[in-house]
Amino acid sequence: MKTRTTKLFVTLFTAVIAMGSYAQEKTTQAYWVHEDRIKPSMVMEYEKVSKELTEACKTNNIQTLAWISAQTDDLRYLFISPIDSLSDISKANQGFGTLRDKMGAEAFDKLFDDMDNCYTAHGDYVLVxxxxxxxxxxxxxxxxxxxxxxxxxxxxxxxxxxxxxxxxxxxxxxxxxxxxxxxxxxxxxxxxxxxxxxxxxxxxxxxxxxxxxxxxxxxxxxxxxxxxxxxxxxxxxxxxxxxxxxxxxxxxxxxxx
Structure with missing residues (x-):
């Protein structure tokens, strides 16, 4: 469930005002969704690597990351985190930086390289x-x-x-x-x-x-x-x-x- 930090920083400035209005509405809650679309032949490998990532976060008690997960029958995996504004996404990504420091660059990069091999596509969006x-x-x-x-x-x-x-x-x-x-x-x-x-x-x-x-x-x-x-x-x-x-x-x- 890798995200591209550069892309996020670019988009933060273009949409933060709109997201602010969502945060102010008491009847709504915004969620950052990261979606991975997995090759049928790589489902088992993807789940293995995803569990390794979850365990790494638990072992290192990364405080700025939290998500629930869903899987669809068309092989999409969704990682869903509540946010109050788009700046929360940037804060969450800092958690991956912290995890990389604690795991070590080589182990962290291998984890995400292995995950990259499982995708047909992946990306981020917001649902309210x-x-x-x-x-x-x-x-x-x-x-x-x-x-x-x-x-x-x-x-x-x-x-x-x-x-x-x-x-x-x-x-x-x-x-x-x-x-x-x-x-x-x-x-x-x-x-x-x-x-x-x-x-x-x-x-x-x-x-x-x-x-x-x-x-x-x-x-x-x-x-x-x-x-x-x-x-x-x-x-x-x-x-x-x-x-x-x-x-x-x-x-x-x-x-x-």
């Missing part, structure tokens, strides 16, 4: 969790206990369509509240680093079979009128992608304080 659109009556969390399975639904739209799609998603949330749905979800929107405009809906479950069972039960609960409500979102979608995945706590890192 919109709590006002998310439906989790018991409290919003990215990692509900015992529910590591994920279904990610990407709802693409045009830049001008984001506002109207948001209105549709507010109507969906209101319907879930009125029906007292048992299906929880979180909504993220695209932000800095993404060429596309989209909302992403993340739904957690114990496993894939439980997800399908819950979806059927929820559809029955919502009833036939739900189609018109969902239509308020679909009317502004240019493309919809649905991807399965799972959380990877074994690839996550949090420092010992």
């Amino acid at each position: 969790l919109d709590k006002s659109l998310s439906y989790m009556p018991g409290g919003i969390t990215q990692t509900p206990e015992g529910q590591d399975y994920r279904r990610f639904v990407y709802l693409y739209t045009t830049p001008s369509g984001l506002g109207e799609m948001k209105e549709g998603m507010m109507a969906v949330k209101k319907m879930f509240e009125e029906k007292e749905s048992k299906t929880n979800y979180r909504v993220y929107r695209s932000a800095f680093g993404s060429m596309d405009s989209f909302y992403m809906v993340a739904i957690a479950a114990e496993d894939g079979a439980t997800y399908e069972m819950n979806r059927d039960a929820n559809n029955k609960l919502l009833g036939p009128d739900a189609q018109a409500v969902f239509g308020k979102v679909m009317a502004h979608a240019t493309e919809i992608k649905e991807v399965s995945g799972k959380m990877r706590p074994d690839l996550a890192y949090s420092p010992n304080n």
Whole structure:
């Protein structure tokens, strides 16, 4: 999950004002996402090296790095860290410098060279969790206990369509509240680093079979009128992608304080 420090410094100056507005909104939380797209033949090697990196951070108790991890079925690995501004990314990258000093340059560089051999592509972007659109009556969390399975639904739209799609998603949330749905979800929107405009809906479950069972039960609960409500979102979608995945706590890192 290597990042390019030079690129980050260049982009910090162009987007820090926009990111500042996200930090000020009490209903949102920004996340720095590093995404690795892995060659099918290199998955085992990639996971081996990723675990070595996580263990190195733990051994050296790197304080300025922390992330949760997810894996999608299309072989993308996501490393997700909360940020208040883009400057937090720069601070986090200092942690890799600290790790290099503690590990030694040769061992550190080999670790990332080995990781480079596993990619088809990798990069960084920001997603913003919109709590006002998310439906989790018991409290919003990215990692509900015992529910590591994920279904990610990407709802693409045009830049001008984001506002109207948001209105549709507010109507969906209101319907879930009125029906007292048992299906929880979180909504993220695209932000800095993404060429596309989209909302992403993340739904957690114990496993894939439980997800399908819950979806059927929820559809029955919502009833036939739900189609018109969902239509308020679909009317502004240019493309919809649905991807399965799972959380990877074994690839996550949090420092010992």
